[in-house]
Amino acid sequence: MLPVVDRPLIQWTVEEAAAAGFEHFIFVTAAHKTSIAAHFSPTPDLHAHLTASGKTDLADLLSAGLPPGAQVKQVIQDQPRGLGHAIWCARDAIDDEPFAVVLTDDLVRAPTPCLAQMMQAYAAQGGNLVAVEPVPAHETDRYGVIAPGTQNDNLLEITALVEKPAPQDAPSNLAVIGRYILQPEIFDKLAAFKTGAGGEIQLTDAIADLIGHVPTHGLRFDGDRYDCGQPLGFLAANMAYALDTSNTDDKQDLLQMMRQVVEKFS
Numbered sequence: 001m002l003p004v005v006d007r008p009l010i011q012w013t014v015e016e017a018a019a020a021g022f023e024h025f026i027f028v029t030a031a032h033k034t035s036i037a038a039h040f041s042p043t044p045d046l047h048a049h050l051t052a053s054g055k056t057d058l059a060d061l062l063s064a065g066l067p068p069g070a071q072v073k074q075v076i077q078d079q080p081r082g083l084g085h086a087i088w089c090a091r092d093a094i095d096d097e098p099f100a101v102v103l104t105d106d107l108v109r110a111p112t113p114c115l116a117q118m119m120q121a122y123a124a125q126g127g128n129l130v131a132v133e134p135v136p137a138h139e140t141d142r143y144g145v146i147a148p149g150t151q152n153d154n155l156l157e158i159t160a161l162v163e164k165p166a167p168q169d170a171p172s173n174l175a176v177i178g179r180y181i182l183q184p185e186i187f188d189k190l191a192a193f194k195t196g197a198g199g200e201i202q203l204t205d206a207i208a209d210l211i212g213h214v215p216t217h218g219l220r221f222d223g224d225r226y227d228c229g230q231p232l233g234f235l236a237a238n239m240a241y242a243l244d245t246s247n248t249d250d251k252q253d254l255l256q257m258m259r260q261v262v263e264k265f266s
Ligand code: G1P
Pocket: 083, 103, 106, 142, 143, 144, 145, 163, 164, 175, 176, 177, 178, 202, 203, 204
């Protein structure tokens, strides 16, 4: 729910998924995180009040929550047992179909939204598909890392996947970021409740277990990823999105303010 400029991170990712054609949204959360459901609940009285007061920009932002016709489910993960477990918790809501996973702390600013780029690649390729990008070699222990096979344009075959390898053990510097398109067979693997890195049930391990059974690829997407789970990434996202979304005058003011801050502290 942390806001980047004018809307919470989860709103940015819902908009990205909606732009890629998704209409069914499943939020996997902890029981106490009621603010997510509250954010996406309609507030007709406030909307009418804002519209009547001429604050149409705020009213528009309020109604931007979910795309028209969206179906929403909330699934509670009762214990923090890892990303793989969180996805497994959504198995009944997914109903034996391919599905996408979006990790909200990875925000991607791109001319074509990242998930839409992935849907294009998926239409041609099928199977399991993850978004990848190069990371500094000393940071591989923060990510799932792929061993790339043959490359076709920006699509790479994945021959192995390792969760959070130490730099000396990493098969490459190509990290999985929080965008996946997965086949429902993943639930057969997740159901084993096998623990991996950090003692958690890892989505990466389940994807790796399906290599050889399900075509598995990484897409080098076009765009900038901000790791909003880290303070610096979150600040960088706010600066980039603020500059990107402001009108020309505001942008000049904002750049001027940023220059003043940089001069003062550098
Ligand atoms: C998760 C995944 C990891 C992936 C990362 C992307 O890690 O387990 O494979 O590279 O998201 O942000 P987490 O950030 O939850 O530690």
